[in-house]
Amino acid sequence: MRALLSTVFRKELRDHLRDRRSVMSALGFTLMGPILFGVMFTVMASWFRKDKPLELPVTGRANAPSLIAFLERSGVELSEPPADYEARIQAGKLDAVLIIPEDYGKAFEAGRTAEVQLVLDNSRNQARATVRRVEQLLSAYSGMLGSQRLLARGVAPQLAMPVKVDEVDLSTPERQAANLLTVIPIFLVFAAFSGGMNVAIDAMAGERERGSLESLLLNPVQREALVAGKWLSTVVFACGAATVCLVAFLLVMHRVPLQDLGVKVRLDAATVLGLWAAVLPLALMASAMQMLLSTFARSFKEAQTYMQVLSLLPTVPGMALVLSPVQSKPWMFAVPVLGQEMLVQELMRGESLGAMPFLMGTVSCCVLALVFLAWTARLLADERIIFGRS
Structure with a gap:
């Protein structure tokens, strides 16, 4: 089983690295957030620059x-x-x-x-x-x-001012910056979803449409190892996209004059590592979910339709947190997508979280990933799925 998993993983990784257009397309979607962030906040900073x-x-x-x-x-x-x-x-x-x-x-x-x-x-x-x-x-x-x-x-x-209010602001520069930079968690989670999307579609729906998946399953191969190999190749691209997106945001935040907006961003090495560790578990679950939906799809285009709907999932909790901020509770960190976005926000606020929120988010994502992978392996044993009959 291990040899088959390794063979499928290397084959899928090699095939998708050859498709440079697909790789560049995924990279473009990943960099869209940092580019928009840089342009938007540079323009806003020029509006609010005090020395203007x-x-x-x-x-x-x-x-x-x-x-x-x-x-x-x-x-x-x-x-x-x-x-x-x-x-x-x-x-x-x-x-x-x-x-x-x-x-x-x-x-x-x-x-x-x-x-x-x-x-x-x-x-x-x-x-x-x-x-x-x-x-x-x-x-x-x-x-x-x-x-x-x-x-x-x-x-x-002083008689015209019977009461004078002096504000005592307990917020830190990190907390003020996190309130303004609420779009960053959304784009980081979106990168984890979009990075391996094309890989998952081609690995399942694409091969099914070309007939190569049917030929492969005629051999005495373990479905679980086959699915795991394809899933791991998808995870590599998803993790790579999330990493590229995070690095791009760090570079942009150092170039954009956020100080003109009254924002001071302080991200040390521990915080950056925490941001990376918060988002990566989501790539495991997202890749497995995309594999499952691609297996259900009977064609490449149908799988793309499913993925377009799935790509909206990361934006729902993020927009909810932006429009209606809620007090974070421990159980929320165990909810995939919501937990990752809350982790990123808390880290950018400079909060000390400990290991438990990271462990809860990782465990929940891994459990769902295993469920989706097992479901996908069972579908590969159904001839209605393999031969495209409804």
Whole structure:
């Protein structure tokens, strides 16, 4: 049995390494997550970069000389807005325009509330950083004037603030980074599923469609050894894809200016090893599940349809954790996919987990992998499966 397993494993591995297009396709899917991550966060960092000059078109600057002086002292580059500024804002060519009405000075001198208008488009994400900086400056200017008016009337400004809230933030840089980088666990799990997908399809549905599987099973071979050999070759590609995805994310995170988003990522060697150990057991289960579905399929295209549906499985727990975060409980680490994504999140938060969550996730994945492999071996003894009869 061991000799047959080794022979099938080497044969499958050699055949799929020859198919360079298939290997490059799987690699492309694996690198899709890190590439999207790098592009998205680089663009976001450019929006929120604090040292970026703040440009603000202002109309009616003569109506509020003190406000204009405050903005200039704060480093704001003021300019005259174009005549069609509303259309430019909607088109994304301008972030915001400040309008100071003519009656601003009269209201200001009379001690009343002087109103200004900030024209913006809240539907444009790119403009939010600029709008927030302008609103913070205007709020600071308003607070400064309010304090001066109270002092001029002999009233302590503290009386207008009976309660002051000072936040005591107990979060660590790792926890803040983990909240922002919630897409990483999803893509790591997706890599474990997609890396060996083509191998599993060709090893079972492909050979069945070509008729080579039928010829192989006519020989006195043990079904369990045959399935195990094909499964191991699938596991190699799945583990390789997960490893490549993890390394790519590490390289991208060191290149993307996350500090401009207020994020500090600290991943030491132990954490990286933990991330790798958390995802790899899922490759065992995913490969076995793909082998089973490929055995059920009567053609290569039918197997691809099954795999497309299966590829959605990693995204369900991940999106649930992003949209509705839950407090992690010990039993959750024993649930495949959910447990792996929670492990990755906890590791990125800098939590000390111990060995038990890793052991629970590994055992659950191995048990399901054995169930799927045994099921696949039983199917190979059914002539309706081998000869394609329903």
